[in-house]
Amino acid sequence: MSAPPPPMSLLAELTHRCPLQCPYCSNPLQLEPRPQELDTEDWKRVLSEAAEMGVLQVHFSGGEPMARPDLPELVAHAAKAGLYSNLITSGMLLNAKNLQELADAGLDHIQLSFQDAEAESADHIAHMTGAHAKKLEAAQLIKTEGLPLTLNFVIHRQNCERVPAMLALAEQLGARRVEIAHTQYYGWGLLNRNALLPSRAQVEETEKVVAEARVRLSGRMSIDFVTPDYYADRPKPCMGGWGQRFLNVSPAGKVLPCHAAESIPGVQMPSVAEESLANIWENAPLFRLFRGTDWMPEPCQSCAFKEDDWGGCRCQALALAGDATATDPVCHRAPGHDLITQAITERPETPPPFHYRRYGNAKV
Amino acid sequence: MISENSILRFARGTRLQHDRVRDVWFIQAPERAFHADPIAVEVLQLIDGTRNVGGILDLLCQKFAAPRDIIAQDVLTLLRDLATKQVLQAI
Numbered sequence: 001m002s003a004p005p006p007p008m009s010l011l012a013e014l015t016h017r018c019p020l021q022c023p024y025c026s027n028p029l030q031l032e033p034r035p036q037e038l039d040t041e042d043w044k045r046v047l048s049e050a051a052e053m054g055v056l057q058v059h060f061s062g063g064e065p066m067a068r069p070d071l072p073e074l075v076a077h078a079a080k081a082g083l084y085s086n087l088i089t090s091g092m093l094l095n096a097k098n099l100q101e102l103a104d105a106g107l108d109h110i111q112l113s114f115q116d117a118e119a120e121s122a123d124h125i126a127h128m129t130g131a132h133a134k135k136l137e138a139a140q141l142i143k144t145e146g147l148p149l150t151l152n153f154v155i156h157r158q159n160c161e162r163v164p165a166m167l168a169l170a171e172q173l174g175a176r177r178v179e180i181a182h183t184q185y186y187g188w189g190l191l192n193r194n195a196l197l198p199s200r201a202q203v204e205e206t207e208k209v210v211a212e213a214r215v216r217l218s219g220r221m222s223i224d225f226v227t228p229d230y231y232a233d234r235p236k237p238c239m240g241g242w243g244q245r246f247l248n249v250s251p252a253g254k255v256l257p258c259h260a261a262e263s264i265p266g267v268q269m270p271s272v273a274e275e276s277l278a279n280i281w282e283n284a285p286l287f288r289l290f291r292g293t294d295w296m297p298e299p300c301q302s303c304a305f306k307e308d309d310w311g312g313c314r315c316q317a318l319a320l321a322g323d324a325t326a327t328d329p330v331c332h333r334a335p336g337h338d339l340i341t342q343a344i345t346e347r348p349e350t351p352p353p354f355h356y357r358r359y360g361n362a363k364v
Numbered sequence: 365m366i367s368e369n370s371i372l373r374f375a376r377g378t379r380l381q382h383d384r385v386r387d388v389w390f391i392q393a394p395e396r397a398f399h400a401d402p403i404a405v406e407v408l409q410l411i412d413g414t415r416n417v418g419g420i421l422d423l424l425c426q427k428f429a430a431p432r433d434i435i436a437q438d439v440l441t442l443l444r445d446l447a448t449k450q451v452l453q454a455i
């Protein structure tokens with residue numbers, strides 16, 4: 001196999017600690033505890049190495065990345081290395097002082113997550129009273145400071161009827177971008193699938209609302225829409241292809257091709273504690289496993305779309321079909337497609353209570 | 365609508381950046397990096413928040429010894445597109 005192209009972006013998951021408990025959180029079920037977290041110097045080395053490899057953008061994420069007191073120092077280091085820096089935050093720990101520190105450090109952009117457009121439901125989803133009000137304050141502070149702001153809404157059966165209100169809130173708060181992202185069903189999201197999975201009618205309604213709003217808001221606010229692949233005909237090109245564009249570093253320093261890749265069995269998770277980022281990117285067995293198309297089974301191997309969607313998501317294939325090398329069950333041609341149809345038909349009329357994301361709460 | 369009288373600047377959180385590893389230029393913007401072709405790079409390097417679009421066109425005509433009306437059309441299309449993408453803003 002020839003050398004892979006350099007990665008475009010780095011997701012730096014600084015910590016899994018977070019004040020909120022969203023039931024669709026993209027963190028793994030086994031959250032890494034604070035004592036395992038990389039220290040400031042480790043992260044600086046990772047950022048420098050990433051910039052040298054050709055990474056253009058770093059996304060500081062978590063958990064709640066603002067739970068790390070060294071965040072401004074890391075942002076300043078990223079800026080010095082020429083990386084574009086994005087902060088993905090719940091806003092719960094944001095105040096005028098630390099916002100100013102981040103701006104002074106050279107932060108380029110903030111993505112602020114909301115759980116709903118309306119406080120009561122938002123606080124229920126985040127499992128914290130007052131969370132929504134705190135986020136509104138955070139958005140005001142960011143707006144006043146002037147940093148470009150993206151609002152992120154993860155949507156599901158219990159909030160998707162309020163997409164119009166979410167868009168209105170984003171407009172009102174002066175966001176430059178808004179992300180309306182249907183829940184992805186891995187980890188915590190999969191655990192909560194019955195409480196989250198929308199109906200086909202709900203999905204179609206969100207698509208319609210977003211399409212109309214895009215026309216209306218053109219040039220003022222752009223909308224990123226993530227579709228729920230359960231209702232699609234073909235899977236998503238997960239991460240733009242395994243090990244093609246994207247690197248994820250976990251709080252403890254594991255380097256992954258996507259944030260769910262830790263679930264892949266039988267292969268060692270490479271770590272920045274042991275090897276350079278460049279060496280991992282090029283040579284680690286985990287990164288080579290599903291790079292390109294050689295590994296593909298049928299029906300993907302002889303399919304015309306194999307370089308469009310790369311056979312879909314490996315972690316979804318593993319989580320649903322029990323085999324990371326299988327065709328993503330979302331695909332209509334996949335042998336495991338029944339699993340998706342079944343999940344949709346067996347969706348209960350009334351959503352069950354949430355199984356909240358927190359340390360030690362992974363067991364069903 | 366952007367015209368020859370408009371004065372443009374990069375919106376906060378966007379910038380033109382040379383990528384040493386790939387030896388190409390990118391427009392860095394919130395959560396995305398657009399590849400900038402060599403012509404776009406020539407134009408964007410002249411955006412400084414003080415010179416108007418007409419002034420940029422004059423400089424490009426000189427540099428490339430090309431007829432102004434042809435350049436003007438292409439450059440305005442490019443700039444309007446980047447304004448729609450919220451990369452550039454008029455002052």
Ligand code: SF4
Nearest residue numbers: 018020022025063090
């Ligand atoms: S999804 Fe919710 S629980 Fe997970 S890190 Fe973000 S704010 Fe915290």
Ligand code: SF4
Nearest residue numbers: 300303305306311331
């Ligand atoms: S068969 Fe494989 S390559 Fe073809 S559309 Fe389905 S997942 Fe994609």
